[in-house]
Amino acid sequence: MLTGAVPWPAEFAERYRRAGYWTGETLADLLREPARTAGDRPAVVTLRQRVSYAELDAWADELCGGLWRLGLRAGDRVVVQLPNGPDFLALLVALFRLGAVPVLALPAHRLAEIGYLCAHTGATALVIPDVLARFDHRELAREVSATVPELRHVLVAGAPGEFTALAQVRAEPVDLPGPDPDEVALLLLSGGTTGRPKLIPRTHNDYAYQLRTTAAEMGFDASGAYLAALPAAHNAALGCPGVLGALRVGAPAVLAASPSPDEVFPLIAREGVTLTTLMPAFLPLWMETAPIFQADLSKLTVEVGGAALDPRLAARAEEALGCTLTRWFGMAEGLLSFTRPDEPAQFRHTTEGRPMSADDELRAVGEDGRDVPAGEVGELLVRGPYTLRGYYRAEEHNRTAFTSDGFYRTGDLVRLLPDGAMVVEGRIKDVVNRGGEKVSAVEVEEHLRAHPKVADVAVVAVPDPGLGERSCAFVVATDGEPALSELRGFLTERGLAGYKLPDALILVEDFPYTPVGKVDKAALRASHE
Template sequence: MLEGTVPVPREFAARYRREGYWIGRTLADLARPQARTDGTRTAVVTARERLTYRELDERADRLAAGFSSLGFGANDRVVVQLPNRPEFVLTCLALFRLGVIPVLALPSHRRDELVSLCEHTEAVALVVPDVHQRFDHRTLAREVRDGVPGLKHLLVAGDPDGLTGLAELAEAAPSEPETPGPEPSDVAVLLLSGGTSGRPKLIPRTHDDYALQGRLSATAMNFDERGVYLAALPAAHNAAFGCPGVLGTLQVGGTVVLAGSPSPDEAFPLLHGEGVTLTTLMPAHLSLWTELADVLPSRAEGLVVEVGGAMLDPEVARRAEAALGVTVSRWFGITEGVMCCTRPDEPEELRLGTDGRPLCEADEIRIVDSEGHDVPDGHDGELLLRGPYTLRGYYRAPEHNAASFTEDGFFRTGDLARRTPTGHLVISGRIKDVINRGGEKVSTAEVERHVRSHPAVAEVSAVAVPDASLGEKSCVFVIPVPGTEPPTLSDLRTHLTQRGCADYKLPDHLRLVSELPKTPVGKVDTKRLRAEFVAGRKEPSHVTD
């Protein structure tokens, strides 16, 4: 067991194996069965490249040998920051085969996030693209190495520019591994949490539990070896990685199509060109696709679109189905574990009007009041989760674990939910302070920490405010330092960029205030600030952006 992780209690692990949820296979075996039985089947496709299962299997083995030549060994951690390219799939698969643990970063992450990940995991390597969306990640990687002396290797997909290229490593001749492969109960990957308190926490997913999630997701979507999955969201996201995503598709022998983004100009040609049957979008992307439905050469009949990451208006889903010809499946899930979805063959009122049912019969759901007592169906309460693919503790985070889990192992989601008589969930809000910006979870505490470092900022409170396209955006209420020139929104965004923050974490709105309202217990009254923003209240102490 990886140091710093919390194992599933033995009695639960034994039960999950006995009942057939954990089947004793690892993600290291992805692509091998198909490579041996039908190796010419298409495994991974992009607009420029196509890999069969045999090619994927052989290239992953060669890359694993190259990683081994660098000294990578079982339970080492490697931060992987790659966009939706074949190298992402190959790198993860090669690391799985060595028992090395990929730590998945997003392409939008910058110095601040990457330094934090590398330090926290004691990573031996960082894997980046050469240039992505006109940003040179090689320069970024060097900056990260300067801030993390223990980082031994910088690996590059594409032109290495003096660093170590993945293509060079993949020239190594595959050989029999010197040590056994990973055990099914080993940690396979470290995924990012939504970052609801300060820096994102890391979620250890084992081979057993993550493989189960992929299989269950595929089953719920009626997705099998004939299926073609379009990864339009970043593949490092849980949604596009394992729901069923890249890994679930490879498990069942389907085809993974990698798109650079959900933008219609990239995604639409692939839908028809590759015969896509399943994809995952955020609500804002679904609305954009609906607006541009006329661009499609023909209706996308037979395409199931999983929609999650933010609240979805049922009417938006109905318009999308009518315009595009797709079937919408609503998803609610957390990277920490239990996933709920509506099945494509369910009645419309359930499929579009609820957030679905759990994937697994062994998933345990409680909805409780503020005292921890279960509430009746139809009543709102906090959603608690436990099950065979739900974590029992964050990586190296004992303080968070003490607050995030009940004594009997249920995960406290911080989401408000109610259960319908049919067993479907309806998510009605959340308790934790987080901004859900088009599916990207932004911690208000993290934004506040960075804004507070600006020399003209005396105090700040960040809140989520409604936005028509993204669902929510961020607004920072700032008390300027007396006697200084008050910061502008542009000043703060530039400041956070220089501190290495990702674009989606930059504040969207600014309000300059003389004081921050407080609750009776002395905390900043964020509800009042949010209400003031919505009401468009203009006072002398407020300056709008």
């Protein structure tokens, strides 16, 4: 097991093998069967590109060979910061075959995030685009390279500058042993409730189980097509069943840059898309523009998750779009609970459905740690065959994030109903869920306290009709009154991603406090509303 990762206890691992969840399948095997039996079939499609299974399989083999000749080996960590595109998928499969561990970053990440990920993982390589959304990632790589001595390679999709072009890495394939199915296949980023994102180790066995089972539960197979309109580096669009699940069953993975209707509706029509994933905030835009594009979505199932979904919006969207909505609660840490397409509309619109696995063990507990009665609100605890037993290189945090018997404390408040369904009521973790992007309030607060005009700050989630939530910074000022634009510019200079910048600023003389001496963010939120 990768040093710093926490394995499942032996008795649980054996239990999951006996149950048929862990079959020894590895992500290195993605593409092999469809490339052999249907090589001309499209594997990856964008508005302007089309790559067949045979081509993608060969591309991944040649990338694997090129990376090996650069000196990368099994167990090496590689931070991958690429947008949705064929090279993203070819690189992932190449790394799986090499046995190296991709660390999946988002294109919106900047120095604070990429520098930390490279340093924390001891990354050997960083893979970036050249310029994306007018941001030069090569300049970012220069700053990271100067501070992370282990980083030996920067690979660039596009014009490389002084670095190495990803396109030039391809070489003759090499004959390598396959990865251990129990080994870590990839590291995903948590939503984050502390100042720095936690890394989630997912093994070949457990992630293959997730791909296989979500596809089966959604009725998704080679006759369908999956659209990634969200970043494919997110667990939702990557493996639920997502783009990797599509490759596993031999279906096309259709990639869009965003959920913008002018890109996704033509792709849905042209490629016969049958399954996609969407945040609730985008449903009104789709409803408004579908008639303009004369979009026929009658064969489409939409997995809606990442933020609270109003049942009334779900019903209106399903009627207006003519598609089928399924409601999802999931986390990169593991647990997925969702409604299935063939279940009644009322159930699909009002609950987060039932867990993916029969061996998902869910508990709802009160502040005393004891289980609450069925139907009452409690914090969700979970363990199971695809839920992590510990974050990567986070021993101290793991002591409080998990119970002594291995249950993960999610920080989410739920009701577990007698029929096995779950309803999410909120969360106790200090996170702003901004349109599906999880923003750690603690991280933003730590940076803002470095501003000379900020004596103290509390970042709070407040309701937003479009995003679900937006961030509001309540600031106790020192000399002078900082403007919102000034604080946002300060955070940008410190390398924070754009979605982490506060949306609003309220100056206060002091904070309200709870009886135990903590800032009362609920009171701050209520004062804003």
